[in-house]
Amino acid sequence: MKMRATVAYDGTDFHGFARQRGLRTVQGVLEEKLSGLTGSRIEVFGSGRTDAGVHAEGQVVHWEQSVGPPPERYPAIFQRILPRDLLVRDVTTVPDTFHARFSAVAKTYCYTIQTATEPDIFTRRYSWHLPVKVSLERMRQGAAYLVxxxxxxxxxxxxxxxxxxxxxxxxLSVEPRGSYLLITCTGSGFLQNMVRIITGTLVDVGLGKMDADRVPSILEARDRTAAGRTAPPEGLSLWEVYYDAEFHAHA
Known part of the structure; x- marks a missing residue:
């Protein structure tokens, strides 16, 4: 039986999603708990790897089991046995052809920037504190070239x-939310640090450190040194993963 789950986590105290020997990871914790529940070695597959410090609201995983709780019981069971920074939102059975990574057709990442003078102590783990004035218009102009x-x-x-x-x-949108800026990016797939580098580059554009119309030449350069800074991990969250009909319904 193949199971699919939607998982949320605070990535602050995880060394990323992917299993690493001797380190606390999301995949490692899930595999440990599932193996204990089913009495057999369970391997968990994710829709993608998030880096250390990056969060998720809607990561998708799957695993196979021959014995174990039915899907509807899993969320309540997980709530009792998982650490407080890891939540399983729902579990369903899926066809054998489903794969959390290879069946995905698109993903949405959200990056949160706080621009207030003082950092908000309650959101510091989930946002990049950048107490400067940036131009939304310039950032949006730069973002348009990346679509x-x-x-x-x-x-x-x-x-x-x-x-x-x-x-x-x-x-790719840049929207104000009070003293916050929310950069939302939906794409077919993402490379390592891609959203964080897009964010850092758009911030540099918004600060006037580079012109928005320089973005096409950055793409053409195919050289990491041509783009802007890499934004820190704490502002980034994997928001949603889409599978065929789900994506078309949101399009």
């Missing part, structure tokens, strides 16, 4: 072990 299908080599970590760096950004 569509592009080679995002300039917008990913230099050591990213992926040959094909062409991705499609369906939507």
């Amino acid at each position: 569509g299908e592009h080679d995002f080599t300039s917008f990913c970590a230099a050591a990213t072990p992926v040959e094909n760096k062409v991705r499609t950004v369906h939507r």
Whole structure:
């Protein structure tokens, strides 16, 4: 039986999603708890890896089990046995053909920036405190150049072990929320640090450190050093993962 779950976590105290020997990770904790519940070794697969310090509101995972609780009982069971910074929202059975990563057709990431003079002590783990004035208009102009299908080599970590760096950004918005800015990016897939580098570059544009119309040349350069800074991990959250009909319903 293959199970699919939607998972949320505060990434502050995790060394990312992916299992790492001797380190606390989201995948590692889930596998440990599921193996204990089912009495057999369970391997959990995620829709993608989030880095250390990055959060998730709607990460999707799957696993296979031959014995274990029915799907409807899992959320209540997990609530009792999981740490407080990890939540399983729902569990359903899925066909054998489903794969949390390879069946995904799009994802949405959200990045939160706080621009108030003083940091909010209650949101400091989930936002980048940047107490400066940035131009929303310039940031939006820069963002518009990134929508569509592009080679995002300039917008990913230099050591990213992926040959094909062409991705499609369906939507990229910059919206004010009181003293916060919310950058929301929906795309076909994301490279390592891609949203954080997009965010850092748009901030540099908003601060006037680079012109918005420089963004196309940054894409063409296919060189990480051409883009702006990498925003810190704490402001980033994997918001939603889409699978075929789900994505088209949101389009």
